[in-house]
Amino acid sequence: MTTIPLRVAGLSWRVRPRAVAVTLGGLALLGLLMALNMRIGDIPMSLSQVLGGTFDVNSADHFVIMELRLPRALTGALVGAALALSGAIIQSIARNPLASPEILGVTTGASVTVVAGVVASGSAYGGVSGLLSTLGIPLLALLGGLTGAVIVYALAWRRGLDGYRLVLVGIGVAAVFTNVKYWLLTVGDVNDTGRAMVWISGSLNGRGWEHVVPVALALAVLVPLTLLGTRSLDALRFGDDTVTALGLRMNPARALMILAAVLLAAVATASAGPIAFVALAAPQVALRLTRYGQPPLLSSAVVGAVLTAAADLIARTVFSPIELPVGVVTAVLGAPYLIHLIWKARK
Amino acid sequence: MTSTAVTPRPHGVQHRRLTVLLVLLGAVVIGVVLSITIGAKSVPPADAWHALTAPTGTENDIVIRSLRVPRTVLGVLAGLALGVAGALMQGHTRNPLADPGLLGVTQGAAFAMVASIILLGASSLLAYIWFGLAGALIASVGVFALGMVGGRGGPTPVTLALAGTAVSAFLYALTSAIVLLDEQAMDVFRFWQAGSIAARGSEVVWQVLPFILAGLVLAMVNAPGLNALALGEDVARGLGQNIALTRTVGVAAVTLLTGASVAACGSLAFVGLIVPHLVRPLSGTDHRWLLPYSGLVGAALLLLADVIGRVVAPPGELEVGVVLALLGAPFFVVLVRRRKPVRL
Numbered sequence: 001m002t003t004i005p006l007r008v009a010g011l012s013w014r015v016r017p018r019a020v021a022v023t024l025g026g027l028a029l030l031g032l033l034m035a036l037n038m039r040i041g042d043i044p045m046s047l048s049q050v051l052g053g054t055f056d057v058n059s060a061d062h063f064v065i066m067e068l069r070l071p072r073a074l075t076g077a078l079v080g081a082a083l084a085l086s087g088a089i090i091q092s093i094a095r096n097p098l099a100s101p102e103i104l105g106v107t108t109g110a111s112v113t114v115v116a117g118v119v120a121s122g123s124a125y126g127g128v129s130g131l132l133s134t135l136g137i138p139l140l141a142l143l144g145g146l147t148g149a150v151i152v153y154a155l156a157w158r159r160g161l162d163g164y165r166l167v168l169v170g171i172g173v174a175a176v177f178t179n180v181k182y183w184l185l186t187v188g189d190v191n192d193t194g195r196a197m198v199w200i201s202g203s204l205n206g207r208g209w210e211h212v213v214p215v216a217l218a219l220a221v222l223v224p225l226t227l228l229g230t231r232s233l234d235a236l237r238f239g240d241d242t243v244t245a246l247g248l249r250m251n252p253a254r255a256l257m258i259l260a261a262v263l264l265a266a267v268a269t270a271s272a273g274p275i276a277f278v279a280l281a282a283p284q285v286a287l288r289l290t291r292y293g294q295p296p297l298l299s300s301a302v303v304g305a306v307l308t309a310a311a312d313l314i315a316r317t318v319f320s321p322i323e324l325p326v327g328v329v330t331a332v333l334g335a336p337y338l339i340h341l342i343w344k345a346r347k
Numbered sequence: 348m349t350s351t352a353v354t355p356r357p358h359g360v361q362h363r364r365l366t367v368l369l370v371l372l373g374a375v376v377i378g379v380v381l382s383i384t385i386g387a388k389s390v391p392p393a394d395a396w397h398a399l400t401a402p403t404g405t406e407n408d409i410v411i412r413s414l415r416v417p418r419t420v421l422g423v424l425a426g427l428a429l430g431v432a433g434a435l436m437q438g439h440t441r442n443p444l445a446d447p448g449l450l451g452v453t454q455g456a457a458f459a460m461v462a463s464i465i466l467l468g469a470s471s472l473l474a475y476i477w478f479g480l481a482g483a484l485i486a487s488v489g490v491f492a493l494g495m496v497g498g499r500g501g502p503t504p505v506t507l508a509l510a511g512t513a514v515s516a517f518l519y520a521l522t523s524a525i526v527l528l529d530e531q532a533m534d535v536f537r538f539w540q541a542g543s544i545a546a547r548g549s550e551v552v553w554q555v556l557p558f559i560l561a562g563l564v565l566a567m568v569n570a571p572g573l574n575a576l577a578l579g580e581d582v583a584r585g586l587g588q589n590i591a592l593t594r595t596v597g598v599a600a601v602t603l604l605t606g607a608s609v610a611a612c613g614s615l616a617f618v619g620l621i622v623p624h625l626v627r628p629l630s631g632t633d634h635r636w637l638l639p640y641s642g643l644v645g646a647a648l649l650l651l652a653d654v655i656g657r658v659v660a661p662p663g664e665l666e667v668g669v670v671l672a673l674l675g676a677p678f679f680v681v682l683v684r685r686r687k688p689v690r691l
Contacts, residue, residue: 182537324527328524
């Protein structure tokens with residue numbers, strides 16, 4: 001691993017050219033995908049039309065671009081980034097490539113709450129009514145996600161936090177949430193089940209600015225915070241005992257990082273549902289592309305954004321007019337690529 | 348990591364282990380008795396005995412012989428299979444998050460069954476257990492082959508686990524796409540997903556029995572090799588282990604056990620995820636004991652959860668998967684909190 005030290009006014013950073021290249025390359029690809037997402041749809045547009053629609057308020061395309069396509073594409077990219085970042089943090093803390101926000105109770109908690117809401121208030125009229133329409137699915141998901149995380153955290157805390165115990169408690173709580181979710185899906189009307197399944201898979205259908213803003217805010221606050229914690233995460237790789245012996249105070253740093261991971265996943269899930277596979281795959285893809293020993297945070301976020309943006313483009317165009325939930329496509333797209341990377345590394 | 352594979356143990360330890368084994372066996376027997384006698388129609392033990400030994404075609408005899416017995420046998424088989432498969436899987440991947448469906452077994456079965464519904468127009472998943480089994484086997488072999496390619500001495504645990512997760516996610520996505528586009532498939536799939544051992548009938552039991560028996564034999568054969576592998580691949584090789592063979596046998600066992608169980612009973616794979624963690628404090632990390640303990644605890648838990656599911660929500664039933672999660676998981680969490688976890 002080549003590393004270039006960068007020193008400015010007494011502070012020093014390690015710069016890894018490969019990670020920088022992956023991040024910048026990912027951002028370029030993301031830009032391209034966003035542009036395509038703007039152009040392709042029921043009304044195909046040229047790039048000049050897109051630009052005209054973006055900046056000219058009186059243009060006929062203004063509504064399509066600014067109210068439909070841009071917020072949706074942004075929600076996808078931001079949610080993908082947030083989930084991937086959350087996954088990268090959790091995989092580092094648990095020191096386990098199979099870990100994802102699921103074991104923190106966030107996505108499973110959100111899923112079970114939303115399914116319960118849809119099944120309880122979904123009615124024969126085919127619409128969403130009652131409590132759910134007042135609260136809204138995003139708020140319900142946020143509440144469920146945070147509650148799930150609090151439960152896991154409280155149960156895992158015992159004179160400090162141990163990565164291994166967190167994983168085990170997470171498995172137990174996730175098992176309860178998941179099976180209650182399965183049960184709720186069998187209780188309701190099959191139409192409600194279908195609606196709930198779309199949300200569980202993760203969908204960007206009809207997402208507007210109200211879905212963009214919370215995720216953007218969360219990322220704006222939490223990305224710098226988590227980058228500050230990178231050093232602690234790097235140290236964690238050596239195991240709790242070694243870290244303690246080295247004299248690092250791990251509990252505060254680790255608690256903050258877990259909190260950040262929980263908030264990122266909760267806000268992202270509230271906006272677009274628990275988009276499958278991004279949180280697990282993006283960090284592993286980023287890790288292999290940058291050849292780190294541990295999921296790199298920033299590169300993971302960029303990979304997550306690219307994966308989700310690309311999946312959304314496919315989800316809404318390939319089977320048009322039928323639109324697939326984006327979470328169905330992220331796995332179809334991400335899994336072969338991850339397998340390819342694993343396979344390549346073995347040669 | 349301690350292993351008792353090579354060091355002889357004092358008689359006390361061996362004695363204690365046999366006692367635990369007998370206690371667990373007793374728990375399974377109690378589970379069987381409860382499962383046969385309790386339900387929507389309660390049958391006194393004497394009548395149950397009558398039905399089993401000298402049936403004369405009374406109502407109780409029919410209930411017992413055509414409903415309760417197949418259901419109970421399937422519960423025992425699936426519990427044994429999933430418990431053992433979970434312990435094997437966690438041993439081979441050395442990952443506490445590994446469930447026995449990790450290599451794509453569960454999702455392979457789900458995809459094959461749902462695909463057969465829309466292609467062949469069946470109204471029940473149970474008609475397609477063969478497809479489920481085939482799907483499970485193909486997915487698992489595919490993942491294992493993927494891990495084998497280019498590797499020396501077999502795939503490493505991490506690549507195996509990751510490749511399995513990726514393939515599972517891929518298959519799950521395809522399954523979701525199908526059920527979202529086809530309401531009838533969705534209606535069948537959601538009940539399979541919840542997991543149940545009810546209303547399977549004896550033909551299902553006969554269908555999965557050979558696979559599970561073969562899987563159990565392979566698993567026990569695999570135990571000593573797995574103990575050596577737990578010391579690290581280099582040490583195991585030094586001890587004369589054929590690592591590729593040990594891994595292959597292990598994966599074959601997991602695939603047979605899990606594939607047969609999920610094809611018949613739905614996605615109950617988390618039984619295999621949780622049970623080994625429950626059992627490790629009792630058994631230690633010696634797989635020769637961990638595997639049978641896990642199987643017995645799995646069977647006892649599955650039967651108990653199924654019986655509870657029958658009586659808590661009359662006149663209906665609660666799916667065994669839900670009861671098991673609500674019952675087993677909190678117990679599991681308490682256990683994790685009280686003791687220092689036995690690490691893999």
